[in-house]
Amino acid sequence: MTILPIAPEATYALRHAVLWPDQPPAYVQLPEDAEGQHFGAFEGEELVSVISLFVAGDDARFRKFATTPARQGQGIGSALLAHTIAAARAAGATSLWCDARASALPFYQRFGMQPEGPAFYKGDIPYQRLRRPLP
Numbered sequence: 001m002t003i004l005p006i007a008p009e010a011t012y013a014l015r016h017a018v019l020w021p022d023q024p025p026a027y028v029q030l031p032e033d034a035e036g037q038h039f040g041a042f043e044g045e046e047l048v049s050v051i052s053l054f055v056a057g058d059d060a061r062f063r064k065f066a067t068t069p070a071r072q073g074q075g076i077g078s079a080l081l082a083h084t085i086a087a088a089r090a091a092g093a094t095s096l097w098c099d100a101r102a103s104a105l106p107f108y109q110r111f112g113m114q115p116e117g118p119a120f121y122k123g124d125i126p127y128q129r130l131r132r133p134l135p
Helices: 010-017 078-092 102-109
Strands: 002-005 036-041 046-054 057-065 095-101 118-122 125-133
Touching: 010 036, 010 046, 010 057, 036 095, 046 078, 057 078, 095 102, 095 118, 102 125
Parallel strands: 057 095
Antiparallel strands: 002 036, 036 046, 046 057, 095 125, 118 125
16 A cells, blocks of 8 residues: 555545545535645555645644545555644644544544534534644
């Protein structure tokens, strides 16, 4: 597996297929994509996981983290998230946060992310804001 910076447009197909397949493809495009750092995990030539990082001062947020279902549970997402945490630190961030699907909370908690505020919904999917310091 190789992790590389990628263009925002390279994330769209996987974001759509994994996160919001019932929405139109444009639903997964973010207005701020041009300002973000986007990373892809590749198995050979195949893009199998994507994540987008947005840093504003000392605060960083990752969004649209998606791994193709056939590759989930193999450590690819863990490696990509660890890479993103390192990139946030390198950019000067002291805190990292995300809005996570409730079903993924145990995964994120393994990386030191803790709940912040009440749970909420996007459509019928429950979410929780998570945050961790970046010492």
